[in-house]
Amino acid sequence: xxxxxxxxxxxxxxxxxxxxxxxxxxxxxxxxxxxxxxxxxxxxxxxxxxxxxxxxxxxxxxxxxxxxxxxxxxxxxxxxxxxxxxxxxxxxxxxxxxxxxxxxxxxxxxxxxxxxxxxxxxxxxxxxxxxxxx
Amino acid sequence: xxxxxxxxxxxxxxxxxxxxxxxxxxxxxxxxxxxxxxxxxxxxxxxxxxxxxxxxxxxxxxxxxxxxxxxxxxxxxxxxxxxxxxxxxxxxxxxxxxxxxxxxxxxxxxxxxxxxxxxxxxxxxxxxxxxxxxxxxxxx
Numbered sequence: 001x002x003x004x005x006x007x008x009x010x011x012x013x014x015x016x017x018x019x020x021x022x023x024x025x026x027x028x029x030x031x032x033x034x035x036x037x038x039x040x041x042x043x044x045x046x047x048x049x050x051x052x053x054x055x056x057x058x059x060x061x062x063x064x065x066x067x068x069x070x071x072x073x074x075x076x077x078x079x080x081x082x083x084x085x086x087x088x089x090x091x092x093x094x095x096x097x098x099x100x101x102x103x104x105x106x107x108x109x110x111x112x113x114x115x116x117x118x119x120x121x122x123x124x125x126x127x128x129x130x131x132x133x134x
Numbered sequence: 135x136x137x138x139x140x141x142x143x144x145x146x147x148x149x150x151x152x153x154x155x156x157x158x159x160x161x162x163x164x165x166x167x168x169x170x171x172x173x174x175x176x177x178x179x180x181x182x183x184x185x186x187x188x189x190x191x192x193x194x195x196x197x198x199x200x201x202x203x204x205x206x207x208x209x210x211x212x213x214x215x216x217x218x219x220x221x222x223x224x225x226x227x228x229x230x231x232x233x234x235x236x237x238x239x240x241x242x243x244x245x246x247x248x249x250x251x252x253x254x255x256x257x258x259x260x261x262x263x264x265x266x267x268x269x270x271x272x273x274x
Binding site: 036119120 | 138141145148151184185199200201202250261262264265271
């Protein structure tokens with residue numbers, strides 16, 4: 001039983017990582033789209049809140065108590081965007097930086113890729129079990 | 135998944151907007167010497183006004199990618215260039231011709247900026263497509 005809970009927890013954690021990577025990529029895409037929009041402020045995910053919501057009573061993935069069942073999935077990863085601070089605005093008031101956004105996108109893509117690889121391996125194991133080792 | 139598609143939509147809207155910017159810059163350069171328009175006036179330089187939009191899905195309150203759209207194409211109201219050319223058919227009594235208020239180097243710089251932004255958004259679409267493909271690979 002404990003093993004199943006751990007499996008679900010790992011899958012949920014990987015799912016959250018992928019969701020977050022997608023959100024980061026979406027925000028960066030929005031910023032890039034507004035590269036030349038006067039007065040546009042670059043947005044970023046509110047990281048600390050997202051971290052809090054993910055760590056909330058759920059620091060460890062191992063279930064040490066039967067009552068922990070279900071908490072493993074954690075709260076849905078809700079996130080908000082805020083205006084990125086500390087960026088020098090250009091003359092038109094725009095704060096989007098091309099390199100910063102492309103870097104964010106690349107990092108998010110790598111993050112997603114990593115989680116996907118692990119998740120695929122996890123699924124392969126489950127499939128192996130379903131097929132009775134064939 | 136919705137956010138990935140929203141992100142692609144946002145990038146696509148930027149491709150559209152940058153293409154419009156490029157078209158306007160090209161038409162400005164093409165008409166840098168047009169002393170006569172449909173209204174009888176010399177050509178006035180045109181400029182694209184970009185405006186941020188929200189292209190995310192209306193049904194989820196998750197993080198959205200903001201797209202961009204062409205809000206308007208406005209005419210530059212600055213003064214025409216005055217060139218002394220008495221033999222020109224559009225010359226006034228003093229022999230001066232009003233030339234369009236187009237500055238060719240400025241248009242070139244604008245085109246470069248549009249091309250770079252276009253390229254950046256194409257790269258973004260490529261990265262998002264890779265992520266989408268990775269997600270689909272999970273079903274293999």
